[in-house]
Amino acid sequence: xxxxxxxxxxxxxxxxxxxxxxxxxxxxxxxxxxxxxxxxxxxxxxxxxxxxxxxxxxxxxxxxxxxxxxxxxxxxxxxxxxxxxxxxxxxxxxxxxxxxxxxxxxxxxxxxxxxxxxxxxxxxxxxxxxxxxxxxxxxxxxxxxxxxxxxxxxxxxxxxxxxxxxxxxxxxxxxxxxxxxxxxxxxxxxxxxxxxxxxxxxxxxxxxxxxxxxxxxxxxxxxxxxxxxxxxxxxxxxxxxxxxxxxxxxxxxxxxxxxxxxxxxxxxxxxxxxxxxxxxxxxxxxxxxxxxxxxxxxxxxxxxxxxxxxxxxxxxxxxxxxxxxxxxxxxxxxxxxxxxxxxxxxxxxxxxxxxxxxxxxxxxxxxxxxxxxxxxxxxxxxxxxxxxxxxxxxxxxxxxxxxxxxxxxxxxxxxxxxxxxxxxxxxxxxxxxxxxxxxxxxxxxxxxxxxxxxxxxxxxxxxxxxxxxxxxxxxxxxxxxxxxxxxxxxxxxxxxxxxxxxxxxxxxxxxxxxxxxxxx
Amino acid sequence: xxxxxxxxxxxxxxxxxxxxxxxxxxxxxxxxxxxxxxxxxxxxxxxxxxxxxxxxxxxxxxxxxxxxxxxxxxxxxxxxxxxxxxxxxxxxxxxxxxxxxxxxxxxxxxxxxxxxxxxxxxxxxxxxxxxxxxxxxxxxxxxxxxxxxxxxxxxxxxxxxxxxxxxxxxxxxxxxxxxxxxxxxxxxxxxxxxxxxxxxxxxxxxxxx
Numbered sequence: 001x002x003x004x005x006x007x008x009x010x011x012x013x014x015x016x017x018x019x020x021x022x023x024x025x026x027x028x029x030x031x032x033x034x035x036x037x038x039x040x041x042x043x044x045x046x047x048x049x050x051x052x053x054x055x056x057x058x059x060x061x062x063x064x065x066x067x068x069x070x071x072x073x074x075x076x077x078x079x080x081x082x083x084x085x086x087x088x089x090x091x092x093x094x095x096x097x098x099x100x101x102x103x104x105x106x107x108x109x110x111x112x113x114x115x116x117x118x119x120x121x122x123x124x125x126x127x128x129x130x131x132x133x134x135x136x137x138x139x140x141x142x143x144x145x146x147x148x149x150x151x152x153x154x155x156x157x158x159x160x161x162x163x164x165x166x167x168x169x170x171x172x173x174x175x176x177x178x179x180x181x182x183x184x185x186x187x188x189x190x191x192x193x194x195x196x197x198x199x200x201x202x203x204x205x206x207x208x209x210x211x212x213x214x215x216x217x218x219x220x221x222x223x224x225x226x227x228x229x230x231x232x233x234x235x236x237x238x239x240x241x242x243x244x245x246x247x248x249x250x251x252x253x254x255x256x257x258x259x260x261x262x263x264x265x266x267x268x269x270x271x272x273x274x275x276x277x278x279x280x281x282x283x284x285x286x287x288x289x290x291x292x293x294x295x296x297x298x299x300x301x302x303x304x305x306x307x308x309x310x311x312x313x314x315x316x317x318x319x320x321x322x323x324x325x326x327x328x329x330x331x332x333x334x335x336x337x338x339x340x341x342x343x344x345x346x347x348x349x350x351x352x353x354x355x356x357x358x359x360x361x362x363x364x365x366x367x368x369x370x371x372x373x374x375x376x377x378x379x380x381x382x383x384x385x386x387x388x389x390x391x392x393x394x395x396x397x398x399x400x401x402x403x404x405x406x407x408x409x410x411x412x413x414x415x416x417x418x419x420x421x422x423x424x425x426x427x428x429x430x431x432x433x434x435x436x437x438x439x440x441x442x443x444x445x446x447x448x449x450x451x452x453x454x455x456x457x458x459x460x461x462x463x464x465x466x467x468x469x470x471x472x473x474x475x476x477x478x479x480x481x482x483x484x485x486x487x488x489x490x491x492x493x494x495x496x497x498x499x500x501x502x503x504x505x506x507x508x509x510x511x512x513x514x515x516x517x518x519x520x
Numbered sequence: 521x522x523x524x525x526x527x528x529x530x531x532x533x534x535x536x537x538x539x540x541x542x543x544x545x546x547x548x549x550x551x552x553x554x555x556x557x558x559x560x561x562x563x564x565x566x567x568x569x570x571x572x573x574x575x576x577x578x579x580x581x582x583x584x585x586x587x588x589x590x591x592x593x594x595x596x597x598x599x600x601x602x603x604x605x606x607x608x609x610x611x612x613x614x615x616x617x618x619x620x621x622x623x624x625x626x627x628x629x630x631x632x633x634x635x636x637x638x639x640x641x642x643x644x645x646x647x648x649x650x651x652x653x654x655x656x657x658x659x660x661x662x663x664x665x666x667x668x669x670x671x672x673x674x675x676x677x678x679x680x681x682x683x684x685x686x687x688x689x690x691x692x693x694x695x696x697x698x699x700x701x702x703x704x705x706x707x708x709x710x711x712x713x714x715x716x717x718x719x720x721x722x723x724x725x726x727x728x729x
Binding site for chain 1: 537555570593620713
């Protein structure tokens with residue numbers, strides 16, 4: 001085994017060699033790690049001999065919430081927090097009515113409205129009658145079932161994955177489900193959180209439980225400091241680029257290592273949010289003092305003597321030092337560049353200063369999708385992404401619509417002007433984020449730079465509201481998906497990047513390396 | 521509810537491509553609805569418009585097909601159940617693919633649509649067979665875990681848990697879950713966080729505006 005890793009020249013250099021040797025030594029001592037794969041410069045994958053993870057936060061939280069085993073062999077899992085919104089819940093309530101079932105734990109479900117809300121004029125009734133109908137259905141369902149609803153104007157409405165953390169609803173050790181794939185966001189707090197479909201929303205409403213098969217656990221370790229101009233978004237795009245968009249199927253991702261422990265909660269949320277783009281339904285980070293500091297004194301956080309009890313309980317749930325994982329992947333933070341997608345999946349990305357790959361540079365199984373992407377995106381292999389003109393710049397979403405995201409983007413926008421012909425807009429993730437940004441004067445910075453300052457919602461991340469690309473427009477977007485047609489035009493094109501990079505693209509009118517603007 | 525699903529048999533429809541996401545299966549604008557009715561006609565709406573009649577879901581030879589044959593990571597992306605609902609309402613009763621995204625797979629289980637996986641060569645061969653003879657009958661057998669198409673037969677795979685749910689007719693888990701109210705409450709009683717006091721509690725807020 002030692003010969004195998006020592007034959008890789010990259011590993012004989014400095015830091016990474018040291019890191020690898022440490023891991024392997026540790027593995028030899030404990031006898032359960034084995035090296036299975038190495039890919040040139042970017043990462044190491046280690047695999048354990050154990051057939052099942054043991055002693056991880058995922059295992060502990062899973063076991064605590066297991067109601068029992070169903071005849072199918074699946075686990076009936078209690079869901080500690082259920083979040084609902086207008087898109088995936090109306091049919092679930094209708095199913096309950098058809099079956100004459102009641103909501104079993106109405107106080108464990110919290111609702112808000114985010115996907116369909118307009119970000120310009122929010123006066124009711126909405127101009128879009130279908131959106132208005134969905135709003136009314138949610139209002140009625142919450143009222144009839146005694147479910148707390150953070151409606152527009154409540155001061156706490158916003159994207160469901162932004163508001164639950166800011167209200168302190170999201171806490172370590174919980175199981176959290178929501179009819180939205182980006183529910184993995186809440187894993188940033190050490191919760192086991194995942195997206196579900198509407199029939200499963202029905203199941204949670206009716207029983208506060210789900211029928212699930214246990215996931216395997218992959219530890220994704222990133223160590224070291226990020227370069228200036230490299231953000232949490234780049235880290236997760238880099239992980240997905242390296243491992244692929246389906247590598248996480250069947251896994252929960254545990255993000256560990258000094259890069260994550262140095263991140264604030266909002267950065268951790270960005271990382272966990274996009275777990276699903278790597279195929280992992282659930283991604284999490286063990287809670288620590290950063291988590292507890294964030295949670296202290298929030299609306300739904302435990303208080304008084306319960307706070308101390310809570311912290312002790314949360315600590316007890318962290319993955320054990322000798323926890324066993326189904327596999328382990330190790331990255332070096334220093335190697336992560338500002339990353340931008342060029343294709344039609346979040347895995348098709350490059351460093352901002354790289355060229356769009358030639359098919360020969362890709363593995364044979366990646367080539368058909370790359371061909372589809374060149375055609376759809378109207379890009380040529382070998383073309384640089386830097387310097388590509390953009391039409392629309394969108395800052396917002398459950399991935400990057402929080403206050404720290406807006407601060408980073410505002411740093412770039414400050415004192416500059418959006419390039420002629422570019423439409424740029426900022427959509428705060430929630431009413432609270434908007435209020436905070438306005439208190440800090442960020443709205444003024446954006447407006448003076450020529451960005452539009454909007455009302456909170458999901459907006460052009462998925463374009464269910466009036467915010468849409470037109471025709472073949474190319475957008476620089478801080479959101480999470482660059483799928484064909486994702487941003488509201490069947491031929492619209494999306495480049496995913498960090499909010500600071502979107503702001504940089506807005507002022508330059510083209511894809512550019514934010515590091516050039518930050519140094520000025 | 522009568523719901524055992526052991527064998528699905530019918531004509532097949534091939535849909536070639538990896539990483540076909542749920543935004544493509546049903547674009548977000550069609551999610552502006554409060555029921556799943558009518559979603560069948562919007563399945564692959566944008567892809568079909570681009571193909572101008574040449575998309576398999578529009579080609580006459582595949583109308584009435586029941587078994588959809590797809591490639592890798594089918595159904596990735598959003599958790600929208602609208603995606604499998606749209607496929608099902610178009611007429612599909614089972615999927616055979618190289619692999620499926622997890623939430624999509626779970627949503628299909630919940631609505632009684634088995635997604636079975638098969639190795640790449642099996643899937644590609646099935647797709648070729650369906651291109652050359654769209655009238656061929658495809659049979660997905662969950663008891664023998666075999667797919668058959670004419671003389672061609674190959675192994676298919678599905679996790680034991682999901683397979684058992686289809687065969688025993690318990691894929692609609694709701695009834696089973698609700699029936700265990702006492703155990704559910706017992707599990708809840710052991711979770712410390714359900715009893716902590718906070719400044720705000722859900723029951724103290726009533727549909728605030």
